[in-house]
Amino acid sequence: MTDRPLGFDTLAIHAGAKPDPATGARQVPIYQTTAYVFRDADHAARLFNLQEVGYIYSRLTNPTVAALGDRVAALEGGAGAVCCSSGHAAQLMALFPLMQPGCNIVAATRLYGGTIQQFSNTIRKFGWSAKFVDFDDEAAIRAAIDDNTRAIFCETIANPGGVVSDLAMLGKLAADVGLPLIVDNTTASPWLCRPIDFGATLVVHSATKYLTGNGTVTGGIVVDSGKFDWSASGKFPSLAAPEPAYHGLNFHAALGPMAFTFHSIAVGLRDLGMTMNPQGAHYTLMGIETLGLRMARHVQNAKTVAEWLEADPRVEGVTWAGLKSSPYHGVAGRIVPKGAGALFTVAVKGGYEACVKLVDSLTLFSHVANLGDTRSLIIHPASTTHRQLDEAAQVRAGAAPNVVRISIGIEDAADIIADLDQALAKATA
Incomplete structure (x- = not known):
């Protein structure tokens, strides 16, 4: 490889994948294992302290699934990604580090019906809520945002109507109000649009759809831009204050641009358990190889x-x-x-x-x-x-x-x- 930036189709084939060091296998192997042997007690401690990157237990991390996350992050222009069990799981994973009881999101009215249901009813069980707004109306979006708003949510190309969101306007608006913009890029795929280029903080995918492309997988992915300052406002204590769910670690202070990704793995997948299986990740990796075509x-x-x-x-x-x-x-x-x-x-x-x-x-x-x-x-x-x-x-x-x-x-x-x-x-x- 050269130092020049690689094209989309090259990344779709090579990103996140290297020949298997043990066997030389060219395609990413399916690591069908639950757990991983630690070299010694110190190695185990370093992994659990997030001082070293590695594999502990496949609810958290798995080499096949990690390769998929790296590939999609490269295609989207993100810093990192976490893979999970479905597109709906990806939406919850995106919100989980941001929200507390009493918090809300401002969401587009034009969304997949299951997303509207999830945001209208299911997230209320966590004490969260959603305000649905016509995202063609910038003034209405700004008016809906209050002190308890923690994110703005839309789809690049809305399901089912095919309406295209003005991500340039939304990215600027999100920056103005200091909130993360979460964009569901499922129906566009990174081949048509990279929302991070327009100011999105997080990009979610149902890998079930275009990424895999063959109707064999359910899966979800959250890509983090790595560009949002979680410490600026005091609104995101799970990421920018001592996190009681992980022995008081301040993820943003310790991990910088990878704070969201590591929190989603170390806390989100650990506690919510919405894990992608390695065989599904393998199918998606193979599907992505022909995504551009x-x-x-x-x-x-x-x-x-x-x-x-x-x-x-x-x-x-x-x-x-x-x-x-x-x-x-x-x-x-x-x-x-x-x-x-x-x-x-x-x-x-x-x-x-x-x-x-x-x-x-x-x-x-x-x-x-x-x-x-x-x-x-x-x-x-x-x-x-x-x-x-x-x-x-x-x-x-x-x-x-x-x-x-x-x-x-x-x-x-x-x-x-x-x-x-x-x-x-x-x-x-």
Whole structure:
């Protein structure tokens, strides 16, 4: 390797991976082990004191999982990363070091339905809360922030509607108010966008989606930029004051840019136990090797299909932000210049019933509660992923009863269109 910065596709193959020192294995081995032998008592003590980096117990760290964290951190331009059991787990892991009972986050209204549920109800069991705001309205975001706010949360490309967040505006706003910006980059992937470049503090991923790309894994990743000053405001005592959960260690003072990552491993994974398994990490590592190739095809197909759908008289509207008719076309050009992803919604004439018929009439598309697969996928959010929301909340989230969410795969675009064409004919007959 040279000293020049490596390109995305090179990092996607090489970052975090070296030949196995014991065997020379070129691919990252699956270290299917629970625990690791200490050299001696002093070695064990140094590991537990975070004076030395190494492996203790696979709930905390595992070489296969660590390689995945290093690779995604490199692709996102972060200082470190922690891998966990799912995208939902990643969201809790991101919040865990920041929050105390009585604290809140300010979150976008346009989020995945499960995230809205998690933030509306589940986190209340910890004494946390969320304020949902239209993130197109900067003034409304600023007005929602109070002395107990600890983070700002959004998605790069919102699920399900494909709305692109203005991360440049949000990054500046977060810096102005001294709060971390947490960005779910699942639907964009680091190939389309690196939120840290726009001022994000933490980036979360559902590795289940584009990173793995083949529908075989559930996993989550939190990437830390390493740039936030946790000590500046006194609002983050778990990171910047003696942490009683880890024998009084001040993580920020001791570990600097790696404070969040080490806290998430030493305290978060230790106590919450939301660990990624090494086989899942291995599958994700292999998937990431072709991430750039797949994303280029996803975006190319999404453009072709979205333009065809927009021109179809059986369709009321298409939300893909790459369309010139989209109100987010300009933002998309700045935030995701290589393309507006491959996830969007389609409003079908005939409403709820037509959507259900469309889903049931497709043959190439898979009707699943997932996205980011190599296969084209479809779901009707109002009756599935966003079913727990009332209709007004569904509309705010971009999941109105008359829309289907489609995740465009990497099949031949002509075959995708042919399947949609025959299904629309049946759905709107």
